[in-house]
Amino acid sequence: MSKKHKILLLDDDEHMLELYQELLRQLPSKPEVHVSNSGARAIALLESEPFTLLITDLRMPKMDGLQVLAIVRRKYPHLRIIVLTGVLDEEYRSRAYAQGVDMFWQKAGSAEEFQLLRDCVESFLDREVHGEGGFRGMQSKSLVDLIQLECLSQSSAVLHISQGAVSGRIWVQDGEIIDAMAANFTGEEAFKEILSWKSGHFELQPAEPDHPRTIHHSAQGLLLDSAQALDERRGQQAAADAPGATEAGVAAPVNSTLAPLARFEGVEFLLTMPADEKAACESWGLENPRDVATWARAAHQRLRQLGEKVGAGPLAQASGFGLHWHWALSGNDQKGLLCAGFRRTMPKEKVEQTMKHIFTKWIS
Amino acid sequence: MDIVKKKTSTGGLQRLPTGAFTVDAQGRVISSTVPQAVPAALVRDIGQCVVAVFQGARKVNMTFTELVAQYATFNITAREMRGGAIIFLSPKAPKWVSPA
Numbered sequence A: 001m002s003k004k005h006k007i008l009l010l011d012d013d014e015h016m017l018e019l020y021q022e023l024l025r026q027l028p029s030k031p032e033v034h035v036s037n038s039g040a041r042a043i044a045l046l047e048s049e050p051f052t053l054l055i056t057d058l059r060m061p062k063m064d065g066l067q068v069l070a071i072v073r074r075k076y077p078h079l080r081i082i083v084l085t086g087v088l089d090e091e092y093r094s095r096a097y098a099q100g101v102d103m104f105w106q107k108a109g110s111a112e113e114f115q116l117l118r119d120c121v122e123s124f125l126d127r128e129v130h131g132e133g134g135f136r137g138m139q140s141k142s143l144v145d146l147i148q149l150e151c152l153s154q155s156s157a158v159l160h161i162s163q164g165a166v167s168g169r170i171w172v173q174d175g176e177i178i179d180a181m182a183a184n185f186t187g188e189e190a191f192k193e194i195l196s197w198k199s200g201h202f203e204l205q206p207a208e209p210d211h212p213r214t215i216h217h218s219a220q221g222l223l224l225d226s227a228q229a230l231d232e233r234r235g236q237q238a239a240a241d242a243p244g245a246t247e248a249g250v251a252a253p254v255n256s257t258l259a260p261l262a263r264f265e266g267v268e269f270l271l272t273m274p275a276d277e278k279a280a281c282e283s284w285g286l287e288n289p290r291d292v293a294t295w296a297r298a299a300h301q302r303l304r305q306l307g308e309k310v311g312a313g314p315l316a317q318a319s320g321f322g323l324h325w326h327w328a329l330s331g332n333d334q335k336g337l338l339c340a341g342f343r344r345t346m347p348k349e350k351v352e353q354t355m356k357h358i359f360t361k362w363i364s
Numbered sequence B: 001m002d003i004v005k006k007k008t009s010t011g012g013l014q015r016l017p018t019g020a021f022t023v024d025a026q027g028r029v030i031s032s033t034v035p036q037a038v039p040a041a042l043v044r045d046i047g048q049c050v051v052a053v054f055q056g057a058r059k060v061n062m063t064f065t066e067l068v069a070q071y072a073t074f075n076i077t078a079r080e081m082r083g084g085a086i087i088f089l090s091p092k093a094p095k096w097v098s099p100a
Helices: A014-025 A039-048 A065-075 A090-098 A111-130 A143-152 A187-195 A219-240 A289-310 A348-363 B040-059
Strands: A006-010 A032-036 A053-056 A080-085 A103-106 A157-163 A166-173 A176-182 A200-205 A267-274 A282-284 A315-321 A325-332 A336-343 B019-023 B029-032 B066-071 B074-081 B084-091
Touching: A006 A014, A006 A039, A014 A032, A014 A111, A032 A039, A039 A053, A039 A065, A053 A065, A053 A111, A065 A080, A065 A090, A065 A289, A080 A111, A090 A103, A103 A111, A143 A157, A143 A166, A143 A176, A143 A187, A143 A219, A166 A187, A166 A348, A176 A187, A176 A219, A187 A219, A267 A289, A267 A348, A282 A289, A289 A315, A289 A325, A289 A336, A289 B040, A289 B066, A289 B074, A315 A348, A325 A348, A336 A348, A348 B066, B019 B040, B029 B040, B040 B066, B040 B074, B040 B084
Parallel strands: A006 A032, A006 A053, A053 A080, A080 A103
Antiparallel strands: A157 A166, A157 A200, A166 A176, A267 A282, A267 A336, A315 A325, A315 B066, A325 A336, B019 B029, B019 B084, B066 B074, B074 B084
């Protein structure tokens, strides 16, 4: 039996709700279309039953669309979201994308625009039936698919890919991969690093024809090499993984899951706090991990809630710089929190970049 | 033909705050260059959050003098100052994104 999709429409304008509800009900997949005229009610509906897609306006009284997005993206990371708005300000468009929406759509003003929107929504629903996970941009695709598509069509573009707090770029010129950049890596190393990310978001940006070329291998060769490197890395990881986590407060053994993270330059201590607060933390190089874990959880929660209040989007990283050491803190709803300490002589930018890299390695 | 009249103003949407302000050890705002359009309660909440993070860190020997909180579209930078802090609010510049 095929799954019936549920769409939730959020707009403070009752006429709009009625119009779009009717329009979306006529889609070939015949989705159930629910409506809400306030952010609070939309969140309550999302809590009560699973939805495939949320279509939301931005400008609404009390809780605006960006505030709704901040909460919804955190609580329902797999929910597809389309912003449908009359607000054409680039700042809001950029902020909506930064908060992880799948598409930003101007409210339809003509029959052709309505048709385009219908096609787009139907395509989203179709993707949900045929594929899971992958990279989220205009639609869900694997990263290898995306790169192959760009290369086969002899396109020129810059792929901007982000996974959590870390991001990378791949430059494609006339179907050839000419350069890549991710965290501390450049060129082929960066390309391989990006391909090791299991999920994330992508944006297709305009080509930069004058960008210098650092990669000279063919795209297919690079993809093959990267796949091989990934296999090797998985093998090494499986061999290195120690069974189970240690009790909170006990320094991790050399072969623990923290060992690969501790090898990054300048790292002085590490503390991982699982999303389930009752589960054991794991630490390395800290004398008082229990106390630090309590503080780190509270600080992260405070700063995250502050971001929601301000409408600033998800908290990517918090970092502190002191006379004795520096530290950085990043979180992921599924995995939990990671706090890392760094040598006090390390420059700020290096601390932030290294933390991004460590965090990506940890969550993947 | 316009079927639906579009709302194009950004009316009710809240802009990200920008500017700098100082707070004392209790998180009270002492001086501020943040525009008056930004609700005072929001500025106070930011100040209190920052002070609480600094004070909590001191209790567990994680003392530091500068805090940077990076959000998707916004940065908060705070420097400790005699128990209080000076706090800088800086929205990130909008990035170009592909048309849908």
